[in-house]
Amino acid sequence: MRVAVFGAGYAGLTLARRLESELPEEVELVVVDEDGSHLVQHELHRVVRRPDLVAEIVVDLDDVLDRATVREATVTDVDTAAGVATLDGGDGQSRLDYDVGAVCLGAETNYYDLPGVEAHGTPLKRLADAERVRADFFDAAESAGADDPARIVVGGAGLSGVQVAGELAALASDEGAGASTEVVLLEREASVAPRFPENFQRAVADELETRGVRVETDRRVAGADGDAITFADGEAMAYDQFVWTGGIRGPDALDGERPVVRNTLRYEDGTFVVGDAARVVDTDGEAVPASAQAAIREARVAADNIARLVEHERSGDGGFEPRLDGYRFDSVGWLVSVGDGAVAQVGPTVVTGRAAKALKTSVGAGYLSSVGAVENAVDLVREEVGWPEGEEDDAAERRDAN
Secondary structure, eight states, X not given: OEEEEEOOSHHHHHHHHHXXXXXXXXXXXXXXXXXXXXXXXXXXXXXXXXXXXHHHHEEEHHHHOSSOEEEEOEEEEEETTTTEEEEEETTEXXXXXXXXXXXXOOOEEOOTTOTTHHHHOBOOSSHHHHHHHHHXXXXXXXXXXXXXXXXXXXXXXXXXXXHHHHHHHHHHHHTTOGGGEEEEEEOSSSSSSTXXXXXXXXXXXXXHHHTTEEEEOSOOEEEEOSSEEEETTSOEEEOSEEEEOOOEEXXXXXXTOOOEEOTTOEEETTEEEOGGGSEEBOTTSOBOOOOHHHHHHHHHHHHHHHHHHHHHHHHOOOSSOOOOOOXXXXXXXXXXXXXXXXXXXXTTEEEEHHHHHHHHHHHHHHHHHHTTOHHHHHHHHHHHHTOOHHHHHHHHHHHHHO
16 A cells, blocks of 8 residues: 655645654555755745755755655646656656545745736745845846845735845845845735734734835736836836745646645545645634645644544455544744744734744744754754854754763
């Protein structure tokens, strides 16, 4: 029997690690990922400003998975009814049949068929995107002057847009280009972080202003060319750099769709869809927001359900399928960094400043530790708080001793 996990983002890696301990040794576990590594997506924006952070936020799957077979390939199609995936690897196309599978391929950037936006707006989904955003920033900054500042426009003020705008403003300040660089964040809704509580929205807007980001809300992008962005009201805005974080769509392997999946995360027969690749409806009938915390928790429920299905199938006694658990979304809060600042919401309380930054660092390090990347977690904390090298070594020795 073969269980396949497609994708190794937050959902895929969490699911695979749990299945390693929950599935019988006789069951083959395969993880398919395009480059055999896990990217801590919520820290990707920081690579724009600090390329050296790559070492902390990229985890080799072979280092954190014990018995799963990792196949490096791009999943180009999943026939969820037949239990067949089409893979494109270094040796060409191949077919992977599975008895139980989980599509954890995450989401791709949605350009909504807006003319010119995909051609001219750089997304922020992969390391190559962050590298391009950084390079484009320096190209724009070099051509600017005090009387003609470079205008860097970020389209979409969800958490990704907020974070990359804050990082670009901080990069301009670091490089002494603050006076000759203008960072503008556009949002089609009436506020930044529009899907979040009002007090969180206000705090994020205040933090953006403090960090030198100009926010323009109620701005509906209609298209773009190589020089300007056009809006639905006919106005235009010239730019020197354009970053697009305006929405998400499903993975190409699902034809760009994000299928609706009920609370058991089971989509069709032996196929589950977990994380941002799906539009999940929880046990309360509520739509689950696309987020890392939701993907991780969904994966834990999916792992238990997959293990039950596998046990049922292997028993060979027929009868009714086992009852599957349901996922209920219950967020403990939200975190977003804005350059050197941060905003955190824990329950109804919103905090900023050092407390928010410390919380964001601890959450990032805690996540890395939870997936077995303890050294990455230690390095991340050291980078964030200036932890001396000697103390890091002492911590590693204490960890090894335990």
